[in-house]
Amino acid sequence: MTVSIRQIHPVFVGEVTGIDCSKPLSSGDVAAIEAGMDHHAVLIFPDQPLTDQQQIDFTRHFGELEGYQTGGHIRKKEDSRLAPELADFSNLDKSGNIMSDQDRVWFFKLGDRLWHSDSSFRPIPAKYSLLSGRVLPSWGANTEFADMRAAYDALDDRTRREVEDLVCEHSLRFSREAIGFTDLTPEERTAFRPVRQRLVRTHPVTGRKSLFLSSHAGTILGWTIPEARMFLRDLTEFATQQRFVHAHAWRVNDLVIWDNRTTMHRARRFDRNEVRDVRRTTLGGDVATIEQAA
């Protein structure tokens, strides 16, 4: 089999065929997928039934898993259905029942419906996220992606100059405040201490610049908060115009990989009385954005 990638959106997103993600990959396959990620930023692999272990093994072809034992993860380890290498993005509790609409984990999950980049609230944010669709509801639950390279390219000259050297602070606190969920424990407040991220990133391989936006961003260094929030809101609105966005409608056993360095994404509504079981592995990034020149 030969890896083949077909672009399915005018500016990004490829669909990948000619590969079995449950099997060990050749170095040529790994290189083809990495090149595909560099070019398309989001890759969709249809019809890839995976066990959790196969998903973990596939992910490790592309780097080191992000450590889940660090602060910022809401489900406590003892409450998790899944191995520590996987993040549970289902609406199920530990016993496999649909979680209550009063569950604090559910409140945190609702925040994923804001545009964001995974782990932008960590000092070294995530590289790729890999999401496997195991059980899907009958309606809704799309994942939408926005290309932050195309958005950067489309900025007017003045705005592009203005954002070039800006540094933001990101925290889970800011994104949860945005949906009115402010009932955090003292431990969470400590764990969610804001981290600094450049607003403009440069991709280490392609050299393309992109906007590093996320609903976790809540301040811009040297700016007042109202001014910063309004500017970030304006930029996010600009960057998530339809021309930069792809909506992925899930089919069972889709595996979707996105590059958090160059895209934002958001979850969409579904009927919470139906099961949605999607499982994520995440590759850690390798450098803090503030140590990178734009």
Ligand code: MN
């Ligand atoms: Mn996410």
